Amino acid sequence: ELKVEQNPLFLSMQEGKNYTIYCNYSTTSDRLYWYRQDPGKSLESLFVLLSNGAVKQEGRLMASLDTKARLSTLHITAAVHDLSATYFCAVDLQRGSRLTFGEGTQLTVNP
Amino acid sequence: GAGVSQSPSNKVTEKGKDVELRCDPISGHTALYWYRQRLGQGLEFLIYFQGNSAPDKSGLPSDRFSAERTGESVSTLTIQRTQQEDSAVYLCASSSISGNGYTFGSGTRLTVV
Numbered sequence: 001e002l003k004v005e006q007n008p009l010f011l012s013m014q015e016g017k018n019y020t021i022y023c024n025y026s027t028t029s030d031r032l033y034w035y036r037q038d039p040g041k042s043l044e045s046l047f048v049l050l051s052n053g054a055v056k057q058e059g060r061l062m063a064s065l066d067t068k069a070r071l072s073t074l075h076i077t078a079a080v081h082d083l084s085a086t087y088f089c090a091v092d093l094q095r096g097s098r099l100t101f102g103e104g105t106q107l108t109v110n111p
Numbered sequence: 112g113a114g115v116s117q118s119p120s121n122k123v124t125e126k127g128k129d130v131e132l133r134c135d136p137i138s139g140h141t142a143l144y145w146y147r148q149r150l151g152q153g154l155e156f157l158i159y160f161q162g163n164s165a166p167d168k169s170g171l172p173s174d175r176f177s178a179e180r181t182g183e184s185v186s187t188l189t190i191q192r193t194q195q196e197d198s199a200v201y202l203c204a205s206s207s208i209s210g211n212g213y214t215f216g217s218g219t220r221l222t223v224v
Contacts, residue, residue: 031211033212033213035215041217042202042215042216042217042218043154043202043215045212045213045214048211048212050211088153088154090154095208095211096141096142096161096206096207096208097159098144098156098159098167098170099144099154099156099204099213100156101146101153101154102153103152103153104152104153
């Protein structure tokens with residue numbers, strides 16, 4: 001059974017600081033997704049990582065995938081308050097199959 | 112449509128009543144998924160439809176839960192004899208067999224009183 005674990009689950013950081021969220025998964029896959037969820041809202045797709053070594057960047061967020069280590073990271077650079085949200089990683093085993101989600105990381109960026 | 116559409120957006124029901132939740136996927140998306148998200152928690156897989164294949168029902172928590180999908184169009188998730196622990200947001204997603212992403216709807220917030 002595929003398991004996906006994120007850490008930390010709660011992260012409080014100051015504006016301007018850098019931090020990394022980690023996502024580990026238990027079964028070989030080269031397909032990993034990052035989503036953002038604001039309170040009371042649905043999931044917004046951030047990154048789709050589909051190969052070993054994939055790196056994608058959007059603004060202050062950068063995601064990478066190491067399929068050998070079964071690890072993805074979401075790096076936050078110079079955080080701003082607008083990044084406060086819950087971030088989920090998710091894995092599927094093949095195109096179009098179901099997603100298995102991590103528990104989510106609740107990020108709070110303080111002024 | 113442009114996105115995944117779910118209705119109703121909010122539903123309050125009395126314990127013991129049946130409810131139906133609807134999901135209208137993106138046109139052309141062959142796969143459709145239902146997830147449940149309890150307050151402050153992650154997403155729990157419920158059921159998955161792929162084209163005309165038999166659905167993967169392995170995530171349904173009890174026989175009170177069922178879902179239907181006609182072809183590659185609308186799906187309904189039915190919860191019979193609702194219980195308070197069914198209170199959650201029910202999210203639907205769809206994907207294309209040729210694409211590399213999943214698009215989520217806005218969800219239905221179900222409250223059982």
